[in-house]
Amino acid sequence: MSDTVALLPAYAEDGVVAGAQARSEPDWLLARRREAARAFDATPMPTTQLRPWKYTGVSDLVIESWAPWSPQLTIEAPALDGDAFAGSLAEAASDATHGDAVRERLGSVVTATEGRFIAANAAQWEDGVYVRLPRATTLEKPVVVTLDATGAPAGAAVYPRILIDAGAAAEASVVIRFTSNDQPLLVSSVIEMHAEQDARVRVLLDDRWGAQTKEFTTARSRVGKGADVQLSSLAIGGQVIKQTVESLIEGEGANSTIRGVALGDHDQHFDFVTLQDHIGPKSTSDVEIKAALAGASKSIYYGVTRVEVSAKGSQAEQVNRNLLLSSDAKADSDPVLEILTSDVIRCGHGATVGPVDEEALFYLQSRGLPRRAAFQLLVAGFFQSVIQDVPIDGLAEELETLVVDKLAAAEL
Amino acid sequence: MTAMSDKILEVNDLHVSIADKPELQIIRGANLEIRPGEIHALMGPNGSGKSTLANSIAGSPAYEVDSGQILFQGQDVTEMPADERARLGMFLSFQYPTAIPGVTMVNFLREALKARRGEEVPAREFLGELRETLKTLKMDESFARRYVNDGFSGGEKKRAEILQLGMLKPSLAILDETDSGLDVDALRTVAEGVNALRTPDIGILIITHYERILNYITPDVVHILVDGRIVKSGDFALAKEIEANGYDPILEELGIAGEAVTA
Ligand SMILES: Nc1ncnc2c1ncn2[C@@H]1O[C@H](COP(=O)(O)OP(=O)(O)O)[C@@H](O)[C@H]1O
Ligand SMILES: [Mg+2]
Numbered sequence: 001m002s003d004t005v006a007l008l009p010a011y012a013e014d015g016v017v018a019g020a021q022a023r024s025e026p027d028w029l030l031a032r033r034r035e036a037a038r039a040f041d042a043t044p045m046p047t048t049q050l051r052p053w054k055y056t057g058v059s060d061l062v063i064e065s066w067a068p069w070s071p072q073l074t075i076e077a078p079a080l081d082g083d084a085f086a087g088s089l090a091e092a093a094s095d096a097t098h099g100d101a102v103r104e105r106l107g108s109v110v111t112a113t114e115g116r117f118i119a120a121n122a123a124q125w126e127d128g129v130y131v132r133l134p135r136a137t138t139l140e141k142p143v144v145v146t147l148d149a150t151g152a153p154a155g156a157a158v159y160p161r162i163l164i165d166a167g168a169a170a171e172a173s174v175v176i177r178f179t180s181n182d183q184p185l186l187v188s189s190v191i192e193m194h195a196e197q198d199a200r201v202r203v204l205l206d207d208r209w210g211a212q213t214k215e216f217t218t219a220r221s222r223v224g225k226g227a228d229v230q231l232s233s234l235a236i237g238g239q240v241i242k243q244t245v246e247s248l249i250e251g252e253g254a255n256s257t258i259r260g261v262a263l264g265d266h267d268q269h270f271d272f273v274t275l276q277d278h279i280g281p282k283s284t285s286d287v288e289i290k291a292a293l294a295g296a297s298k299s300i301y302y303g304v305t306r307v308e309v310s311a312k313g314s315q316a317e318q319v320n321r322n323l324l325l326s327s328d329a330k331a332d333s334d335p336v337l338e339i340l341t342s343d344v345i346r347c348g349h350g351a352t353v354g355p356v357d358e359e360a361l362f363y364l365q366s367r368g369l370p371r372r373a374a375f376q377l378l379v380a381g382f383f384q385s386v387i388q389d390v391p392i393d394g395l396a397e398e399l400e401t402l403v404v405d406k407l408a409a410a411e412l
Numbered sequence: 413m414t415a416m417s418d419k420i421l422e423v424n425d426l427h428v429s430i431a432d433k434p435e436l437q438i439i440r441g442a443n444l445e446i447r448p449g450e451i452h453a454l455m456g457p458n459g460s461g462k463s464t465l466a467n468s469i470a471g472s473p474a475y476e477v478d479s480g481q482i483l484f485q486g487q488d489v490t491e492m493p494a495d496e497r498a499r500l501g502m503f504l505s506f507q508y509p510t511a512i513p514g515v516t517m518v519n520f521l522r523e524a525l526k527a528r529r530g531e532e533v534p535a536r537e538f539l540g541e542l543r544e545t546l547k548t549l550k551m552d553e554s555f556a557r558r559y560v561n562d563g564f565s566g567g568e569k570k571r572a573e574i575l576q577l578g579m580l581k582p583s584l585a586i587l588d589e590t591d592s593g594l595d596v597d598a599l600r601t602v603a604e605g606v607n608a609l610r611t612p613d614i615g616i617l618i619i620t621h622y623e624r625i626l627n628y629i630t631p632d633v634v635h636i637l638v639d640g641r642i643v644k645s646g647d648f649a650l651a652k653e654i655e656a657n658g659y660d661p662i663l664e665e666l667g668i669a670g671e672a673v674t675a
Contacts, residue, residue: 358473363510363560364520366470367576368498368527377523381514381559 005065013037016123019068023126028103029093036112036122043116055300055332056242056271061214063120066157066186070126072148077131078139086143086172089128089161101132105165109192109220109248117188117216121159125190128161133170133199142173142202142392150210154183162191166199166227173202175392180237182210193221193229197251201229204392209238211266217243225251225280232259232390235270236402246275249283249311259390260289261383263403264297264329265410274303276318278311287318290386292379292403293329294410304336305349312343322353323382325375325412376407419486420584420615421446421469426480428461428468428640434476438464440640441480446584446615453626453651454619456637457659462619463507465637466588470504471497484584499527503582505573507589507619512560517572518542520560521579528580545578549605566593574605581609586617591625603628623651636662643668 009015016037020030045061046053077086085098092098093106112122129145149158166172178187187209195201201221209215215238221229235241247256262270276285291299301320322331333351356378364374380400387395421444428439438461446452456462468475469482471494482490489497512520521542525533546553549571561569570590577585587606591599606616606629618629626634626648634650635642638659643666644650654662 357510359510360512362472362474362494363506363512364524365493365495366472366498366504366506367520367524367580368495369523370495370527371493373523373527374495377515377520378512380519381512384514384559 005062007062007064008067010068011037011040011064011120011123013041019124023090024094026094026099032107032112033123036119039113040116040119040123043113043119045116052244052273052302054302056240056269061186063116063157063186063188066155067153068124068126069149069152069156069158071152071158071160072146073127073129074146074148075129076144078141083132083134084137085130085132086139087130089130089163090126092130092132098130098132101165102130102163105192105194106163107192109194109222110190110218115218118190118218121161121188121190124157124159125161126159128163129174129176130163131172131174132165133167133172135167136169137167138171139173142175145174145176147176147178149178149180149185149187152180152183152185156183157186157188160187160189162189164191164193164201164203166193166195166201168196169198170196171200173391175204175206177206177208178215179208180210180213182212185210185213187213187215187217189215189217191217191219193219193231195221195227195229196224198226199224200227202391203231204390204395205231205233205243207233207235207238207241209241211237211239213238214240215242218246219243220246220248221256222248222250223254223256226253227251228255228257230257230259230390232387233261234399235260235262236406238268240269240271242271242273244273247277247285249276249278249280249285251280251283253282254280255284255286257285258287258289259386261386261399262289262291262293262299263379263406264291264293264299265295265406266297267295268297270298271300272303274318276303276305276316278305278307278314278316281311282313283311284314285316287320287335288386289319290321290323290383291331292323292325292382293331294325294407294412296326296328296411298329299331301331301333301335301351303334304338305347306338307341307344307347309340312341313345314347315345316347318349320351321382323379324353324355325379325407325410328411372407372412375412376404379403379407419445419447419483421617422481422483423465423469424481424483426465426468426482427478428464428475429478431474431476437478438475438640439468442637442640442642444617444635444642446617448583448615449612450633451616451618451629451631453631453634454617454637455621455623455634455651455654458621460637461640462637463588464640466504466586466617466619469586470494470502495527499530501583503577503580503585505570505577505585505587505590507592509561509569509573511562511564513562515560516557517560517575518556521556521576524576525579541579545575548578548608549575550601551575567595567598570594570602571598574602578605578609583613584615584617585609586619588619589621590618591620591622599625600628623655626651638663638666638668
């Protein structure tokens with residue numbers, strides 16, 4: 001595959017700068033683009049020697065052969081004034097009112113030099129979402145972002161960029177829905193979240209990718225004193241889904257929750273990496289990731305919950321459960337606890353990989369449910385614990401429908 | 413009408429072993445016939461194979477039928493999957509109902525009723541029937557929103573089984589120790605629930621090791637299962653006899669005392 005690919009000029013420094021100029025980006029952003037292009041050039045692809053990439057080999061994937069393409073971006077948000085903003089990142093970056101704030105925050109949580117997918121995103125993103133809530137601003141309804149790549153040509157690459165900046169005691173909820181067609185598509189997203197003191201941020205990543213989409217996402221939050229960040233991910237579609245979700249739990253009493261649901265079939269490949277880094281004292285974290293796998297699909301989980309010396313009196317919970325719905329499905333689970341202080345309240349972790357509970361299956365079948373209907377009900381129930389506290393109206397019902405539809409044709 | 417189709421259930425010389433342990437044969441030649449409108453009681457010491465027999469009739473894959481037959485309404489169902497048997501009208505109230513976290517009673521019942529009827533049940537109609545059945549069983553409506561058997565008390569589990577029985581309206585109901593773990597009031601409610609379901613067409617097999625429940629639901633026939641075989645059948649008086657004297661006199665009379673059975 002890699003011997004004949006064309007390396008597109010859009011990825012070279014000149015191409016990146018030309019793109020930024022064509023979009024009339026401000027000087028500071030232009031300079032960042034140049035740095036990102038250089039970082040991209042200087043950074044090798046990750047190898048399977050690196051623990052987070054152990055089971056997801058990308059040596060065959062040549063990023064610069066995928067043509068950058070702008071998906072249809074729709075942002076439903078309440079009208080805001082003053083310093084508050086919820087809308088296009090590109091607009092905000094060039095805007096007199098918001099430009100400085102974007103400049104200060106963008107790239108401060110996830111830096112372009114960290115890795116090749118991230119550098120590609122920093123160099124290539126054309127638009128994205130910016131949510132900024134000044135002190136004590138509360139959004140009544142979630143900001144709903146739809147990133148529609150169903151019109152993308154085969155071999156396109158999209159680079160979604162999301163920046164959420166919640167000031168002290170602000171509250172925001174953001175739903176990001178991704179869709180694409182069944183042509184080959186590369187997605188590299190970066191999501192940065194800031195939650196200042198007592199802020200509350202909820203993000204739902206709702207992936208409905210087509211059959212040949214490969215997604216590589218890095219989402220990271222910085223969580224201030226008493227703040228609470230929750231990132232939930234629904235991975236239903238796609239061919240390769242690799243999501244790295246990290247929280248720097250910096251403030252005293254801060255909380256980070258990570259939730260994930262994956263439903264696989266055929267040769268779908270999910271790879272979740274999480275980090276809960278407890279820095280502030282009395283901080284709490286909770287990870288729960290569940291995968292239900294049909295066909296020859298596969299799920300990988302590698303997560304570290306670290307309690308630093310400074311994080312005395314912290315509590316952490318980390319769970320990964322994998323339900324194998326067919327004999328060809330596979331899962332690998334590796335939850336890691338690194339506790340560097342002796343002063344912790346409670347740290348727990350658990351991992352399971354196994355088939356559907358035979359007794360539960362028989363119970364449902366003994367009430368007349370055909371095997372497939374029983375699987376549908378059991379899988380929807382299996383996911384329930386992950387999404388019951390994701391505060392999006394109707395999500396449980398919607399997921400149930402997705403599960404039923406997908407398992408109607410899945411290889412069980 | 414042939415004599416065969418007169419019977420709801422016919423078990424012929426059934427031999428059953430544990431699927432994982434084929435060498436462990438639990439049911440060793442059981443025979444049973446239940447006709448419409450009849451109530452049969454199956455009694456026997458702990459470990460005699462009552463639940464194994466019930467689960468085999470219902471089609472549990474945990475058990476393997478080595479020989480013999482199970483006929484349901486004249487049809488040989490010995491090799492039929494459990495879900496097909498249930499859709500034909502078989503129902504087993506489990507001795508130990510399984511908890512299914514994440515699946516609400518209401519969703520579960522809706523799917524079960526859809527399967528039993530072979531078509532989608534309109535939401536209004538379904539909810540109407542659910543409310544009514546809950547009321548008959550003196551169960552709060554909030555019960556329907558709980559996860560199937562998850563965190564239920566022993567009594568709640570048994571009521572939940574009877575709730576399903578009431579919704580699914582089977583033609584054969586096997587109640588495996590539905591009376592155990594119930595206080596007198598709960599027992600009466602459950603028994604009333606069962607009695608409310610009685611029609612001239614339904615056959616009922618009550619498994620118990622006390623005759624307590626039989627004071628509320630009077631059996632036509634009482635069978636004693638010992639060591640995987642029905643060793644004696646009789647009328648209600650047989651149950652009374654066991655209540656008064658235990659199983660030992662019967663075992664002695666049959667010359668099978670001292671075998672690996674405990675009361
Ligand atoms: N899955 C199993 N694995 C091993 N032994 C079993 C299993 N199920 C039942 N048995 C054994 O079979 C015998 C009958 O059990 P059971 O049918 O539950 O009796 P009862 O319901 O009459 O108390 C017991 O000795 C029990 O230990
Ligand atoms: Mg039993």
